[in-house]
Amino acid sequence: MTGVEQRPYRAGFGCFVGRPNAGKSTLTNAIVGTKIAITSNKPQTTRHVIRAVLHRPESQLVLVDTPGLHRPRTLLGERLNDLVRTTWTEVDVIGLCIPADEPVGRGDRFISGELSELKATVLAVVTKTDLVDKRRLAEQLLAVSELGDFAAVVPVSAVSGHQVDTLVDVMTGHLPPSPQLYPDDMLTDEPEQVLVAELIREAALEGVRDELPHSIAVVVEEMIPEGQLTKIYADLYVERPSQKAIVLGHRASRLKEVGTTARRQIEELLGTRVYLDLHVRVAKEWQRDPKQLRKLGF
Numbered sequence: 001m002t003g004v005e006q007r008p009y010r011a012g013f014g015c016f017v018g019r020p021n022a023g024k025s026t027l028t029n030a031i032v033g034t035k036i037a038i039t040s041n042k043p044q045t046t047r048h049v050i051r052a053v054l055h056r057p058e059s060q061l062v063l064v065d066t067p068g069l070h071r072p073r074t075l076l077g078e079r080l081n082d083l084v085r086t087t088w089t090e091v092d093v094i095g096l097c098i099p100a101d102e103p104v105g106r107g108d109r110f111i112s113g114e115l116s117e118l119k120a121t122v123l124a125v126v127t128k129t130d131l132v133d134k135r136r137l138a139e140q141l142l143a144v145s146e147l148g149d150f151a152a153v154v155p156v157s158a159v160s161g162h163q164v165d166t167l168v169d170v171m172t173g174h175l176p177p178s179p180q181l182y183p184d185d186m187l188t189d190e191p192e193q194v195l196v197a198e199l200i201r202e203a204a205l206e207g208v209r210d211e212l213p214h215s216i217a218v219v220v221e222e223m224i225p226e227g228q229l230t231k232i233y234a235d236l237y238v239e240r241p242s243q244k245a246i247v248l249g250h251r252a253s254r255l256k257e258v259g260t261t262a263r264r265q266i267e268e269l270l271g272t273r274v275y276l277d278l279h280v281r282v283a284k285e286w287q288r289d290p291k292q293l294r295k296l297g298f
């Protein structure tokens with residue numbers, strides 16, 4: 001006996017779940033430190049399963065970003081829910097996110113019930129703690145701990161950064177002993193094209209009406225690197241001509257703004273200058289058509 005116990009290397013998958021707007025994407029961004037998951041103040045904007053790999057000397061946590069579970073109204077809605085459930089069965093540790101500034105509700109109870117059936121370790125994450133005072137936070141922590149049988153209840157603020165590292169430590173502690181899963185330099189395995197499409201979609205969603213989120217899809221047709229410049233040709237799909245008009249704006253002024261915003265973020269992501277060519281197209285009823293859905297990556 002040496003007296004020094006060698007701790008095993010741990011690696012595995014983790015994800016955040018919770019009702020729409022609970023702060024999952026923002027938290028993922030805060031943890032990863034770069035804009036990989038997409039946030040928007042509109043609910044249900046996260047669509048793709050995006051992995052971020054967090055490297056520590058003794059561990060590796062692979063974060064999977066899932067869309068929020070919601071009542072399906074269309075085929076797309078059903079596919080999203082299937083995707084959420086599939087992800088849940090594949091992870092080792094799940095953080096159930098509940099905002100500090102909203103009462104624990106039926107949605108939280110529903111998700112918590114679903115999670116209790118899984119083999120994964122479930123933590124409760126009380127998000128947005130910067131929005132409440134100490135007394136309200138204490139009350140919320142109590143209410144949340146009564147919601148289910150959690151391995152831990154961790155308060156965090158993705159905006160101030162408070163406790164973000166602690167949360168990662170706690171999640172990592174619940175990973176199984178395992179060899180490293182991904183190489184050291186890997187941050188995400190999501191193809192750049194998907195990330196670029198998400199950035200464009202996010203920019204296109206800013207400031208448009210509540211029902212539009214599920215009616216916009218973005219397909220990046222071509223990305224051509226030319227030295228320090230990347231040329232990107234992308235199509236924005238909407239369902240109806242009226243939606244096309246909204247996305248375009250008066251004399252295409254809105255689309256121009258969308259392009260400028262997206263271009264800046266894509267430049268940050270790729271580290272090159274970007275030429276962005278955007279087209280708005282109408283794909284009728286694409287949310288209900290499996291063939292169209294597949295073409296758009298769902």
Ligand SMILES: Nc1nc2c(ncn2[C@@H]2O[C@H](COP(=O)(O)OP(=O)(O)OP(=O)(O)O)[C@@H](O)[C@H]2O)c(=O)[nH]1
Pocket residue numbers: 018019020021022023024025026027038039040041042043044045046067068127128129130131156157158159160
């Ligand atoms: N003040 C504050 N606001 C936050 C924090 N985290 C998230 N928000 C805000 O809450 C809103 C929702 O955050 P998201 O991260 O998009 O939530 P989500 O759970 O991923 O939402 P869906 O994609 O709809 O499932 C956004 O407007 C965020 O800016 C936080 O720690 N503090």
